[in-house]
Amino acid sequence: MPRSFHISVPASSANIGPGYDVLGIGLALFLELDVTIDSKVASETNEDRNNCKLTYSEDSEGFATVPLKSDENLITRTALYVLRCNNIRSFPSGTKVHVKNPIPLGRGLGSSGAAVVAGVILGNEVGQLGFTKQRLLDYCLMIERHPDNITAAMMGGFVGSFLRDLTPAEIERREIPLSEVLPEPSGGEDTGLVPPLPPTDIGRHVKYNWNKDIKCIAIIPDFEVSTADSRGVLPQAYTSKDLVFNLQRLAVLTTALTQSPPNPDLIYPAMQDRVHQPYRKTLIPGLTEILSSVTPSTYPGLLGICLSGAGPTILALAIDNFEDIAQEIMNRFSKKQVTCRWKLLDLAYEGAQVSHT
Secondary structure, eight states, X not given: OOEEEEEEEEEEEEOTTTOTTTEXXXXXXXXXXXXXXXXXXXXXXXXXXXXXXXXXXXXSTTTTTSOOSTTTSHHHHHHHHHHHHTTOOSOOTTEEEEEEOOSOTTSSSOHHHHHHHHHHHHHHHHTTOOXXXXXXXXXXXXXXXXXXXXXXXXXOSEEEEEEOOOOHXXXXXXSXXXXXXXXXXXXXXXXXXXXXXXXXXXXXXXXXXXXXXXXXXXXXXXXXXXXXXXXXXXXXXXXXXXXXXXXXXXXHHHHHTTSSSOOHHHHHHHTOOSSSGGGGGGTSTTHHHHHHHOOTTTSTTEEXXXXXXXXXXXXXXXXXXXHHHHHHHHHHHHTTTOOEEEEEEOBOTTOSEEEEO
């Protein structure tokens, strides 16, 4: 019998200043998948060897370059991993997946995290596996090792997260399992017939409250920064002074963002950071000046400002004056010959969602 369903997964912003690899928020900008499964029309769909026809809307980010083979595309490769962990070799015959992706790629808004979450949910749905969100999170964290974006995209809202220490037996299964579903010749015909199941409850998280008057202004420069490059500029060790600086602010920020009315005199200094932002200034023209000079005193309504994830997107939290704040940051980028766009976003409080039609 034909089936159809819709998957939506939010973008996310990680770190929120001092919460490097700890804090994340789900943002109301959604990667969407429309999926139909109908074996009767399989011969008409031009599906690939994994029984999947993958298409993207023309207004999707990266439309011209995204892979359309199911064992090369991050979303469907992830779904294949989930299926193969559960002894299902390929998609059901007649599977069609249509993707609409408005999340900018390589900009620090969790595009890869959203793709991984979408892929894990896709595998769960097409295989009718019946996993909970918590179990799906385990599959995600075997692929994307940083729980801040993944947890925010899956669970939504404002979250803190960490990966628990694995036992010696679990460590044997910690390889990145996308290698289990690589296309030939990287993998091979028999690669990943039965990939190892992820350990249980790899990630732990807590969902904080959030004052819903606080909106997120995302100023998105027109260039990409890879996560590998942005991590490559970070030091291997930190002084205790810098770590204490961040821990103190992290402890204050998680409560300050829940309070009403929000207090810029508390939030702005609590969003300062010494662990990642100072080192990423070499990759993002004008970063130091923007983070230090756009303040609540010069722009009423602004609460705090930080780099979104690995950047180059700037995230400003505000309750008013959104366009003026965005325009000021874009003007400062413009002086460095960097063009930008901006979006005003609410939080995605429910995280990833599936609806059956």
